[in-house]
Amino acid sequence: MDIFGSPEPFEVDLGCGDGGFLLQMAAHFPERRFLGIERLLGRVRGVCTQAEKEELQNVRVLRIESSYFLEWFLEPGSISRLHYLCPDPWPKTRHHKNRLIQDSLMPVLHTALANEGEFLFKTDHEEYYEWVLDHIERSGLFSRLSWEEDAFFYPKTDFQLHWEGMGKTIYRARFVKKM
Numbered sequence: 238m239d240i241f242g243s244p245e246p247f248e249v250d251l252g253c254g255d256g257g258f259l260l261q262m263a264a265h266f267p268e269r270r271f272l273g274i275e276r277l278l279g280r281v282r283g284v285c286t287q288a289e290k291e292e293l294q295n296v297r298v299l300r301i302e303s304s305y306f307l308e309w310f311l312e313p314g315s316i317s318r319l320h321y322l323c324p325d326p327w328p329k330t331r332h333h334k335n336r337l338i339q340d341s342l343m344p345v346l347h348t349a350l351a352n353e354g355e356f357l358f359k360t361d362h363e364e365y366y367e368w369v370l371d372h373i374e375r376s377g378l379f380s381r382l383s384w385e386e387d388a389f390f391y392p393k394t395d396f397q398l399h400w401e402g403m404g405k406t407i408y409r410a411r412f413v414k415k416m
Contacts, residue, residue: 240297241270246317246351249274251303251337252324254394256284261392262320263288263296269317273298274306303337307345314351323396326362338369343376350414355382357391359409361400366408379412 241247250259253273263271273296275281281300288296299306327335346356356379360366373379397407 240272240299244312244315245270246315246354247272248318248320249316250320250322251307252276252321253284253298254280254396256280256287256298258320258322258392258394259284259296259298260287260291260293262390263293264291265390265392267293267295270295271297274301274303276300276302304342304345307342307349311349313348314354316349316354317351318355318357319346319350320357322357322359322394323400324360324365326360326365328362328364333368336365336368338372340372340376343372343378347376347378347414352414352416354414356412356414357384357409358411359394359397359407361397361405361407363406363408366410370410373410373412378415380415382411382413384409384411 247270248262250262250271250273253259253275256273259271259273273284275284275298278300281298284298288298301310321337324337327333350356358369393401401407
């Protein structure tokens with residue numbers, strides 16, 4: 238999929254919601270290209286409207302399910318960084334099958350990432366955090382990187398700000414693709 242007019246890898250905000258994180262990243266890094274993935278049409282329209290208003294030429298938004306996008310829409314090695322921030326943790330055991338992070342997704346994610354591509358994940362839900370760590374580690378396809386709070390520019394999502402305001406802990410993990 239060549240939505241930017243060139244084949245270089247781009248960053249993806251999976252489940253970009255209202256686009257707050259995506260638009261801040263695009264404004265801060267005009268030399269990078271960003272793709273927001275969102276399944277809700279109203280959110281997609283809102284992000285597109287805001288990107289146009291801010292004259293951000295390095296942002297695109299695609300309305301599609303995240304897993305379908307990762308598996309079927311990408312050329313191998315096309316993502317430099319995949320941001321998966323504050324997703325629904327599907328906390329009930331019977332709903333765990335709805336979580337995006339599954340054993341079957343690990344090779345798909347590995348293929349989608351460019352050489353030295355990164356996967357960045359944040360959640361307020363400790364059990365889901367442990368779930369993601371377990372699935373990534375068992376796959377053997379990624380190495381964990383350190384991620385200090387202010388190591389680099391990384392805006393907070395509205396969900397993160399809300400949860401921190403309630404005193405909740407935000408768990409974060411950063412991984413790099415193994416070659």
